Amino acid sequence: MVKKIRILIAKPGLDGHDRGAKYIARALKDAGYEVIYTGIRQTPEAISRTAIQEDVDFVGLSLLSGAHRELFPRVVQLLRSANADDIVVFGGGVIPESDIPYLKENGLAAIFTPGTAISEIITFLENTSAKGQA
C-alpha cells in the first residue's frame, strides 16, 4: 500500500487568523491526506519539532500578520539544521506578490495567496510527491 502523504498545517508567530489554516487542514483531510494542525501562536522551533516527530512530508505555514519574511524561512532553516530537509515547506496567507521571490529563494516550495482553489494546492502536493521531493 502506498504511504499516505502526511501534512502539518502550522500557524507561526502571534497571528490568530486561523480560518484559512483550518479550512486547508479540513479540506486536505477530506481529500484523503493525513493532516495535523498545530493551533495558533507556534514558534518556528515548535513547528519544526512537531514536523520531525510526526514524520510529515509537508509543512504548510499560514500567516496573515506580515511576519512571513522572518518566520517562514526560519522554519526551513530549522528543518535543514535538523537534517530534515526532505520535508517540503509551503506557505499561504496575506503575502504581497513582491515577497514571493524572496520566500522561494529561502526554501519555500510554493506560496498560495487568497483566492487559491484547494485543487491547486492538491496538484502541488501530488506533483511534488511524484517527483520524490517529499
Add this chain to the structure above:
Amino acid sequence: MPVNAELEQLKQAWEQGLLKKTLVRNPESKPEFTTGSWLPIERVALPSLTTTAEYCEKLGFPGEYPFTRGVQPTMYRGRLWTMRQYAGFGTAEESNTRYKYLLKQGQTGLSIAFDLPTQIGYDSDDPHSTGEVGKVGVAIDTLHDMEILFDGIPLDKVSTSMTINAPAAILLAMYLAVAEKQGIPRAQLNGTIQNDILKEYVARGTYIFPPKPSLRLITNIFEYCTREVPKWNTISISGYHIREAGATAVQEIAFTLCDGIEYVKTALAAGMDVDQFADRLSFFFNAHNDLLEEIAKFRAARRIWAKIMKTKFQAKNPKSMMLRFHTQTAGSTLTAQQSDNNIVRVTLQTLAAVLGGTQSLHTNSRDEALGLPTEESVRVALRTQQIVAFESGVTNSVDPLAGSYIIEELTDRIETEAWQYIDRIEELGGMVNAIEQGYVQKEIQDAAYRYQQEIENQTRVIVGVNRFMVEEELPQDILRVDPHLQEVQITKLHQVKEQRDNLAVKTCLEAIRRAARQSETNLMPFLISAVRAYASLGEICGVLREEFGEYRESIVL
C-alpha cells in the same frame, strides 16, 4: 408570518395564476433562494405587522424600547455616525502622523491598532515578538511610546477606540496617564477599549490569561471606570471577528450577545448593580455583503439585547437596554483579485451599517487583501462613508427600511434563530463552558467550511475570484513596515529602562503581584502607578502571567 388572511388568499391566487405561468415559461435561476448566511428568503414577502399593538411590541419608536428602530430618537438627522478608521503601524511616531492626517481629512474619532506583541503582552525585545513588531499595528512597550502616539492630539477633543483585549487594563492605564500629563481630567475622556476576551478564545486569538482572571480584570475596569472615567465605554463586545472567522449572521449576533450575558453576570457576581455599568457596554459588529440580511441583523440584535437586559437582568434604566455598536466592513470579503472591486463591496457594506443604525463605522480599504492600506486607499475608504453620509440621502429618515416586508420578516427570523443559540448556550452552562467544550468554535468552523466549499464549487459567486476573472498583474507598490523597526523599538525600550527609576518599577511590580493574589482587590490603581513609573507592558504582563497562568487553546477541527 403574514397574519392578514385576505392578503394571503390573494397571494395564493397570484401564485396559482400569473406566477405559475411565468415559472413554466421562465424558471427561476435556482431551486432555492437564501441569504448569504443560508436563511430562506421569500420570493415575495407580505406585511407581517397588522396591529398597532404588534407594531409597538416589535418596533416601537427610535430611542425607545425595544430599540429596533435605533437608539437615538433622531439618529443621523441629529448627528452622523462617528467615522473611525482603524489605523496604526510601525512606531508611535509614524502612527501619530497617520492619526493627524486622518483627523485633518475629517475623521471624527481615532481607532488605535496595536501590533501583536502589544496585544499579547510581550515587549518588543521578547523572543516571541520576532518579526511581528509594528506589523499589524503600533508597538507600545512603555508609557513613553504612548506619549509619542498622542503627541499634539488633545485627548479631551477626540474619542479614542483602542483594539486591546487581554492587556486592556494596562493600555487604559497608559491612556489615563497620558491624559494626566496633558492636564485633562479623567471625567472628560471619551473612548472605548475592546476588552472582550471571550471572543479572543473563539475567533481572534490574542488571549493571555485563562477565563477567570481575565473576567476579573474586565470587572475591575467596569468598577474603576464607573467611578473615575464615567464617559468611557468599558468594553466593546465584538461579533466582528466571530463573523470574520466564518460565522453566519445569526451566529455572529447570538454568540456576541452570549458574551455580553457572561460579562453582565460576572459584574453582578462581583456585587455591581446592573444600571451602574450596563449603559457603558458597547458592541462591535461586522457588515457583510448581503445587504438585506445585514440590515435585519443589526435591528434584531438591538431588539434581543433590550429584551435580555430588561427581562433577564431587570435593568431599569433604558440606557442599560440600548445596544450601541460600532461596525467594520467585512475584511474577509475583500479580494486580492481586481482589488478596485472592493470599493464597491465596501460601499454596499457601508449602506448596510448605516441602514442598520450604527453609531460608528470603519470602512476597509480596497488593498487590504494585499497588505497594509496605502494613504490613498484609506482616503477612498473614508470618502465612501462621506458620500453615503452627505450624498445618498439615506440619513434623512430614521430606520428608513422599517416596514419593508422582507426586512421585517428577516429581522424576526434572525431573532428567532439567535434565541435558539442563546438558549442552547445557557443549557451548556454559559459562554465560558461552551467555549471550553469547543461548541462555539465548531459551529463557526462548520459554517466557514460550508462557505468556502460553495466558493470552490462555484455555487457562491465571488466576482473576480471564481467568475469574471481576468489576467492581471498584482500591484507591487504596497505599504511596507520598515524591517529595522524592531531594532529601533528595542533601542527605545532599553533607553527608557536605563533612564527610569528601576527601584520604583520593582516596587510597583511587586505591588501588582500582591494585588493579583487578592481576588477582591481592584488592580487598576496598581497598574496606573506602574505605567506612570514606566514599567513596560511585558514586565507587567509577565508578573500577571506568573500569577494567573496562561490560556491554552482547545483545538477543534
